[in-house]
Amino acid sequence: GTGLGLGRPVAVLVSLLVVGTLAGLAQSVLLARLAEGIVLQARRDLVSRFLLARLEQVQRFRAGKLVTRVTSDTLLLREATTSSLVQLVNASVSLVGSVALMAVLDWQLLLTTLLALVVGGGLFGALVPQIGRADKRAQDAVGQLGAELEGGVRALRTVKSSRAEQRQIARVSERAEESARHAVRSAWFSALVWSVAGGGMQLAVIVILGLGAGRVALGELSVSTLVAFLLYAFNIVDPVATLAEAVATLQSGFAAAARIRETTSLEPESPQVGSPRAARAGAAGEAVRRPVDADAPVLALRGVTAGYADAQAPALHDVSLEVPRTGHVALVGPSGAGKTTVLSLLLRFIDPVSGRLELDGVPYESLSLDEVRGRIAYVEQETPVVPGTVRDNVLFRVPEASDDEAWAALAAVRLEGKVRSLEAGLDASVAETSLSGGERQRLAVARALVQPSGGAAAR
Numbered sequence: 001g002t003g004l005g006l007g008r009p010v011a012v013l014v015s016l017l018v019v020g021t022l023a024g025l026a027q028s029v030l031l032a033r034l035a036e037g038i039v040l041q042a043r044r045d046l047v048s049r050f051l052l053a054r055l056e057q058v059q060r061f062r063a064g065k066l067v068t069r070v071t072s073d074t075l076l077l078r079e080a081t082t083s084s085l086v087q088l089v090n091a092s093v094s095l096v097g098s099v100a101l102m103a104v105l106d107w108q109l110l111l112t113t114l115l116a117l118v119v120g121g122g123l124f125g126a127l128v129p130q131i132g133r134a135d136k137r138a139q140d141a142v143g144q145l146g147a148e149l150e151g152g153v154r155a156l157r158t159v160k161s162s163r164a165e166q167r168q169i170a171r172v173s174e175r176a177e178e179s180a181r182h183a184v185r186s187a188w189f190s191a192l193v194w195s196v197a198g199g200g201m202q203l204a205v206i207v208i209l210g211l212g213a214g215r216v217a218l219g220e221l222s223v224s225t226l227v228a229f230l231l232y233a234f235n236i237v238d239p240v241a242t243l244a245e246a247v248a249t250l251q252s253g254f255a256a257a258a259r260i261r262e263t264t265s266l267e268p269e270s271p272q273v274g275s276p277r278a279a280r281a282g283a284a285g286e287a288v289r290r291p292v293d294a295d296a297p298v299l300a301l302r303g304v305t306a307g308y309a310d311a312q313a314p315a316l317h318d319v320s321l322e323v324p325r326t327g328h329v330a331l332v333g334p335s336g337a338g339k340t341t342v343l344s345l346l347l348r349f350i351d352p353v354s355g356r357l358e359l360d361g362v363p364y365e366s367l368s369l370d371e372v373r374g375r376i377a378y379v380e381q382e383t384p385v386v387p388g389t390v391r392d393n394v395l396f397r398v399p400e401a402s403d404d405e406a407w408a409a410l411a412a413v414r415l416e417g418k419v420r421s422l423e424a425g426l427d428a429s430v431a432e433t434s435l436s437g438g439e440r441q442r443l444a445v446a447r448a449l450v451q452p453s454g455g456a457a458a459r
């Protein structure tokens with residue numbers, strides 16, 4: 001009967017529906033995976049670029065700005081790289097298809113349409129870079145907001161004790177307002193682009209109708225061709241508008257990409273004579289195994305002049321210094337004399353302008369960063385804690401060391417009792433705020449006391 005006759009087409013329709021739904025699902029998931037893959041890769045690249053770069057270059061950026069590069073700029077990249085790329089392709093295909101069909105129908109009307117497209121394209125080309133510029137400014141302001149906020153929270157005790165909360169709030173809010181202002185500007189331009197593209201195409205349809213009607217009256221064009229042509233012309237309004245939107249979104253993505261690209265000026269530290277692996281096996285390894293000249297001082301500065309790029313006079317001028325193999329050396333001088341600068345040189349955070357440094361009589365140029373830094377335990381002046389647990393902090397230089405070594409180091413700085421009193425012991429997480437200033441300093445000393453077993457430090 002009729003029920004059986006309908007069963008088949010209905011089954012076909014249902015299976016098409018299922019297939020279509022699954023395909024749509026797969027497309028969304030694949031797109032999302034692609035987008036997140038791009039974001040992930042960009043974030044990984046940025047994080048390793050920041051941590052591997054030379055100290056002075058990273059310090060030129062404010063911490064909050066680096067954070068927004070990694071967290072928010074990468075998100076803009078996602079928008080641009082996926083949905084708008086798909087839109088771009090889809091819209092281009094239907095645009096080209098419609099235009100080809102219109103060419104078959106009537107050349108003169110097609111030329112009118114193309115003229116409208118070119119004029120619209122010109123306006124569009126003028127507006128689109130504005131979107132990118134506004135977006136870049138908005139993101140820059142977000143970066144500054146991050147930096148201001150980070151600095152304010154870091155110095156919160158000072159801010160509160162100075163009763164400067166409102167001033168600080170105003171400073172941060174100002175950045176937020178600036179970002180909003182530029183974002184609205186960008187939205188304005190996007191809306192303009194969209195209206196110009198959509199409205200321009202509608203206008204072109206009206207012109208085609210007028211021209212076509214005239215030619216129909218002259219008998220040059222059949223009514224059916226004009227109607228067919230108009231249908232195709234209506235058909236390209238949508239793709240053109242979609243295309244405009246996609247290009248506008250892409251522009252925001254380019255702005256984000258440009259901000260991310262700015263960080264390529266951060267070069268990794270050099271010269272890295274030999275990777276850690278090469279240092280063990282290769283030529284650099286021989287330098288480590290070479291019997292140490294017992295007469296040579298452990299560390300030496302020979303006629304070293306060094307300074308900072310943005311300072312006029314060098315911080316150190318022709319400094320010579322030897323650190324003997326045994327005993328203690330104290331470096332004493334007024335504030336700003338250059339004591340920290342000497343340590344920065346010894347750890348190769350900065351390089352001397354002239355003169356040279358030696359470790360065991362071997363000039364620094366023939367040693368890798370690892371060989372130098374592996375020999376020196378450094379407690380920095382502003383003893384920050386490392387994010388993580390007590391164990392993470394104490395064993396930061398030698399993660400493979402045992403808990404016993406951690407306890408021994410803590411005992412040496414009289415922090416053992418304090419850590420034993422914590423419920424989680426070595427696993428207690430330490431925040432900047434949960435330790436007193438002195439405890440933080442002693443934790444840093446404990447970190448310096450844990451030595452790598454064997455290797456260079458055993459000598």
Ligand SMILES: Nc1ncnc2c1ncn2[C@@H]1O[C@H](COP(=O)(O)OP(=O)(O)OP(=O)(O)O)[C@@H](O)[C@H]1O
Pocket residue numbers: 308309310311315333334335336337338339340341342381
């Ligand atoms: N990153 C930097 N950029 C530019 N100039 C710097 C930088 N760090 C230090 N200076 C300058 O170099 C000089 C030496 O600074 P350094 O930090 O070595 O002094 P210091 O002897 O450790 O002083 P303090 O006892 O106060 O810690 C100072 O004039 C300082 O202003």
Ligand SMILES: [Mg+2]
Pocket residue numbers: 339340341381
């Ligand atoms: Mg100092």
